[in-house]
Amino acid sequence: MTTIEAPAQPKRRTLYRGDPGMWSWALHRITGVTIFFFLFVHVLDTALVRVSPEAYDATIETYKTPIVALMEMALVAAVLYHAFNGVRVILVDFWAKGPKYQRLMLWIVLAACALLGIPAIGRMFFYLFTEH
Template identity: 75%
Template sequence: MAHRVTGVLIFFFLLVHVLDTALVRVSPHAYDSTIATYKTPLVNLMEYGLTAAILFHALNGLRVIAVDFWSKGPKYQKQMLWSVVGLWVVLMAGSFYPILQHTLSNWFGK
């Protein structure tokens, strides 16, 4: 279920990304205003959430491929799921500061 939810979230991000990029042709001022909105702490937190969704979707997709195409995949699917979750947690912990450094420096001083 989580794989489907992250897939839908990624789809909606891509839709918004295409629309806001297309805005530059319609009105450069509106585009600049939209991009300025993206530089807020809330959007920065959403970027971290997007990273979480993409990373989980990618890692779990590899697990699904292994379950489908490896003869022993169904036997080890539970262990592979926990491996995916563990790797995801480690990678998300490692990406915490690089993604949120601008927001954290604004909140806690430079």
């Protein structure tokens, strides 16, 4: 008589702990949506100048706050990451050795973002607290 055994159950985990590739994928989507939202708002507020120059001036005046300045700094970081990671994604997809070097390229992307982003954001932060 033969017995039928149930298949082995995989280990259950309560939290997915993805590797850096999963986090880079998620951050690429988040930065893309953020940039799209900024462009949408930018087109709308720029269009206000044709509708009502006074409303446009009032809107631009509300942008001269520290909160919006911090949002602009985050936008710089988002654009840098999205651009460099986009090049990495293209290389992974279309370069034969791309998948082999995808993790190294991620670290290069992060280093490039830091090398360009820190001085740019630092300059923006400096102008936030100085008179101009």
